[in-house]
Structure formats: C-alpha cells, structure tokens
Amino acid sequence: MIGFLRGTLAAKQPPSLLIDVNGVGYEVDAPMSTFYQLPETGGEVTLFTHLAVREDAHVLFGFATESERVLFRSLIRVNGVGARLALAILSGLSTDEFQRCVSQGDALSLQRLPGIGKKTAERLIVELRDRLPQSTSAAALPVGAAADPAREAFDALTALGYKPQEAQRLLKRVADRADSVEELIRLALQSAGAQ
Structure with missing residues (x-):
C-alpha cells in the first residue's frame, strides 16, 4: 500500500x-x-x-489531510457510493461540514452536491452516523506533523472495525495507564477482550 x-x-x-x-x-x-x-x-x-x-x-x-482520506475511505464503503462520487462529496463540502450534515440528518445540504439524490443522501446519513469520528481536527494534520497519541490510537481502533463510540469508550478506560500509542492500543484491545 x-x-x-x-x-x-x-x-x-x-x-x-x-x-x-x-x-x-x-x-x-x-x-x-x-x-x-x-x-x-x-x-x-x-x-x-x-x-x-x-x-x-x-x-x-x-x-491534503488525513481527515479527507479517512472520510473518502468511509464514503466508498457506503453502498452505491464509488470513488468518483466520494471525490465529488469532498470537493463540495469540508470534512467538518459533511460530519455536521450527517450528525444533524441534513439530507437537503447533501442533495445539493452533484450526483446525490434523496435516497443517496439518506443512505449516507444512516450508514455513516455511527461510523464517523466526532471531530476531525486532529486528523487534519499534514504528513509528518506530530499527532495526539489518543487520536492515533482512536484511528487505529476504528481502522480495526470498532465503531467510533466504542473506540472512545475503550480508550477512556485505559488512558491513564499508557505512555505511548502502541500501549494505548494494546491496553484498549485487552480491555475489549476482557468484556
């Protein structure tokens, strides 16, 4: 890759x-x-x-940013959304604007984008509401910039298939016991396995 x-x-x-x-x-x-x-x-x-x-x-x-790539990857997992439509969405809305539309159920704003009708807008809201992280500000760092260890661990857990809320819950449980990203991830996974 x-x-x-x-x-x-x-x-x-x-x-x-x-x-x-x-x-x-x-x-x-x-x-x-x-x-x-x-x-x-x-x-x-x-x-x-x-x-x-x-x-x-x-x-x-x-x-340009990791948050754009994360959103692109989430979009192409939605049934009926291909790479071209995902690029059109990213071209028409910032990642924060898109998250606002999804979290508030704002299908009308999504329908203003080229290639998105009512059904696609509703599908995006339903399928992505629980999968998008609550904030993309940490993921907006350029390549090579120092990132927050908790954010890196969160991204790793969601990449492994955990829903954002579950990843946040697991990380809160072990945050005070870890000094590195790797340790955060390891402890969070152990915590998930112990449930």
Missing part, C-alpha cells in the same frame, strides 16, 4: 495530478479541497494516498 507521496508537482488539471517522486511520475486523482491547497507546478507537494485496485486498473487518490 502507498501511504503518502512526497515529490514535485509536475502537472495539475482537476481532478488529476502528476507527481514526480525521484523520477517516477505518479498519476493521482484528488478532490478540489486538495487542489485549493496545492503549490504552483514545480513546487514540492505531500499527499496522503489511497490505492484502489480494480480488475482493470490501479487508481491512486491523493488528499
């Missing part, structure tokens, strides 16, 4: 980017929210990535 790319921005034409990483040109599709944060062509860029492997192609998607 390719976790992130750091290189020179060789070309950009929405939704596609070409990033030169030590002489290898990576074609990357990105939402407009990422495009707004890009430097001029020739500048250095770092993007979180998601590699989609299909029968006919390997497609690399790039994101």
Whole structure:
C-alpha cells in the first residue's frame, strides 16, 4: 500500500495530478479541497494516498489531510457510493461540514452536491452516523506533523472495525495507564477482550 507521496508537482488539471517522486511520475486523482491547497507546478507537494485496485486498473487518490482520506475511505464503503462520487462529496463540502450534515440528518445540504439524490443522501446519513469520528481536527494534520497519541490510537481502533463510540469508550478506560500509542492500543484491545 502507498501511504503518502512526497515529490514535485509536475502537472495539475482537476481532478488529476502528476507527481514526480525521484523520477517516477505518479498519476493521482484528488478532490478540489486538495487542489485549493496545492503549490504552483514545480513546487514540492505531500499527499496522503489511497490505492484502489480494480480488475482493470490501479487508481491512486491523493488528499491534503488525513481527515479527507479517512472520510473518502468511509464514503466508498457506503453502498452505491464509488470513488468518483466520494471525490465529488469532498470537493463540495469540508470534512467538518459533511460530519455536521450527517450528525444533524441534513439530507437537503447533501442533495445539493452533484450526483446525490434523496435516497443517496439518506443512505449516507444512516450508514455513516455511527461510523464517523466526532471531530476531525486532529486528523487534519499534514504528513509528518506530530499527532495526539489518543487520536492515533482512536484511528487505529476504528481502522480495526470498532465503531467510533466504542473506540472512545475503550480508550477512556485505559488512558491513564499508557505512555505511548502502541500501549494505548494494546491496553484498549485487552480491555475489549476482557468484556
């Protein structure tokens, strides 16, 4: 899996980017929210990535922040939402705006996005209401920035399939007994197994 790319921005034409990483040109599709944060062509860029492997192609998607990538991955798990629609959602709403729409059941705001009708908006709300973390501010850190150990442990637990509320509950139970991300995760998993 390719976790992130750091290189020179060789070309950009929405939704596609070409990033030169030590002489290898990576074609990357990105939402407009990422495009707004890009430097001029020739500048250095770092993007979180998601590699989609299909029968006919390997497609690399790039994101300016981890929160965008987390939301993209949540979106493509929803029945009827593919990568292109997920990019359109990220292009039309910030991660915080999308979370607000889901938590408040605001289907009308979601329907204003291209490609989203009433049924898709309702499906997004129902399927993602319990899966999205309550805040994306810690996940909005760029690649290489120091992150909060509790947030990193939370992200790891949700990646393992725990619902956000369950992950938060497990971490609260062991927060005062751990000094590192790894220890937090280990103790939280032990706590879950002891139930």
